[in-house]
Amino acid sequence: IKDCLINPDFWRENIHPDDCDCVFADQASLYKEGHHVHEYRFRKKDGGYLWVLDELRLTYDSAGNPHEIVGSLLDITERKKAETNLHKQMELNQTLIHSSPLYYKSIDAECNITLMNNALRNALGIPSDEVIGKKHLLNLFPEEDREKVSELFNDLVVNGKLPINENRLIARDRRDLHIAWQGKTIYTETGEFDYAFAMGLDITERKKAKKEKVELEFQLRQSQKMEAIGTLAGGIAHDFNNILMSIIGRVELIKKFEVSDNIPVQQKLDLVLNAAYRARDLVKQILLFSRH
Numbered sequence: 001i002k003d004c005l006i007n008p009d010f011w012r013e014n015i016h017p018d019d020c021d022c023v024f025a026d027q028a029s030l031y032k033e034g035h036h037v038h039e040y041r042f043r044k045k046d047g048g049y050l051w052v053l054d055e056l057r058l059t060y061d062s063a064g065n066p067h068e069i070v071g072s073l074l075d076i077t078e079r080k081k082a083e084t085n086l087h088k089q090m091e092l093n094q095t096l097i098h099s100s101p102l103y104y105k106s107i108d109a110e111c112n113i114t115l116m117n118n119a120l121r122n123a124l125g126i127p128s129d130e131v132i133g134k135k136h137l138l139n140l141f142p143e144e145d146r147e148k149v150s151e152l153f154n155d156l157v158v159n160g161k162l163p164i165n166e167n168r169l170i171a172r173d174r175r176d177l178h179i180a181w182q183g184k185t186i187y188t189e190t191g192e193f194d195y196a197f198a199m200g201l202d203i204t205e206r207k208k209a210k211k212e213k214v215e216l217e218f219q220l221r222q223s224q225k226m227e228a229i230g231t232l233a234g235g236i237a238h239d240f241n242n243i244l245m246s247i248i249g250r251v252e253l254i255k256k257f258e259v260s261d262n263i264p265v266q267q268k269l270d271l272v273l274n275a276a277y278r279a280r281d282l283v284k285q286i287l288l289f290s291r292h
Contacts, residue, residue, distance in 0.1 A: 016041035016049055027056070031066065034058045037264060039076065051080040053265060074265060078254060079272060082247045086276055089240050093282050096236065102229065103179060103200035109193045111135050111153075123202065125172035140169050142176075156196050160185040166203065178207040184288060186281060197285060201226065237286040244283065248276045 015023055019040035030036040036056045041049040053074040061067040097104050103120035107113055116131050124140065138146050145167055156162040162183030169177040183198030201222065209215040251272050259265040 014043040016043070023054075030056050030058055030069065039080075042073075050075055050077045052076060055264070074259065074262065076265070078250060079269065082251055082276075083272055085243060086247055086272065086279060089243060090275070090279050090282075092236075093240065093279065093286070096233065096286065100229065101225075103202065104197065105200075106195050106197040107153075108195045114195060115197075120200070123171060123177055124169060142168055142170060153196075156183055156185055156198075157193055160187070162196075162198060176204070177202060178204045184285070186285075233286045237283045241280065241283045241287070244276055244280050248273060248280070251276070 012020060012024070023038060023040050026036060026038050034057065037053065039051060039053050042052050043049055053076045054071055055074075056069055056071040058069055059067045097115070098118045100117065101119055103123065104115065104117040105113060105120060106115040112133055112135060113131050114133075116128070121128060121131065138149065141149050149167060152162060152165060152167075162181060164180055164182045166178060166180045169179060171177055179200040180203050181198045181200040183196055185196045186194045188194045203222070206215060206218045206222065209218055251269050255266055255269045255273075259269070
């Protein structure tokens with residue numbers, strides 16, 4: 001406090017260099033709106049940095065002229081660490097899905113495709129902007145299979161599970177892809193349909209095999225591959241889940257005991273928790289697949 005009173009540049013000198021310009025540029029809104037909240041890194045006495053949430057209010061004198069700036073600081077270092085860890089976990093989850101040789105797709109309650117991994121899009125020869133946000137692409141299936149596919153999707157919505165089934169997809173180059181699918185429906189906390197996902201294994205080569213020996217060997221290789229991927233996915237997902245539980249637990253404790261009376265911070269922590277819950281649901285999907 002003494003250093004702050006003696007040195008008028010104390011605050012600027014101790015804000016992280018990467019945050020300093022932004023912090024002082026943002027203060028223009030304080031004079032315009034009378035209130036401003038921002039986050040930045042501030043140097044501690046030991047030379048390290050902590051993240052702070054700085055809430056500023058402009059007070060006025062009786063004539064309506066700006067009088068002084070009143071501010072409060074909240075240490076949000078743990079929240080920032082939680083956000084960073086959560087972001088890393090989500091990136092890793094996305095990497096697992098998009099680097100997997102298995103096909104993955106998810107569909108929302110409106111039957112729009114929300115995710116189709118690289119393996120499936122590459123196999124079909126379809127760019128991302130032609131599938132994401134589009135209705136479930138029945139035209140990718142042979143005309144004679146479309147009624148069956150619609151029935152399977154309806155069963156998935158109603159029953160919550162899609163038993164292993166095989167169907168054909170037509171790639172952009174007109175190749176037939178034979179795929180074995182298994183899926184599951186995810187529901188909201190109120191029991192309403194949220195989205196459905198399915199993971200598929202390309203069995204085109206197995207279908208082409210004419211000799212029993214070749215077919216059996218192919219099935220064995222595919223079985224071993226799926227078992228290895230399932231084991232790997234299960235092991236990684238367990239580790240992710242442990243980390244997520246730690247993040248969720250820490251943020252919930254911070255909400256309850258450290259910032260219980262600070263509504264803006266509570267709202268920001270709710271965003272962190274919601275993202276963590278979504279990541280947890282994604283981990284549950286991977287764990288579910290690893291058990292089959």
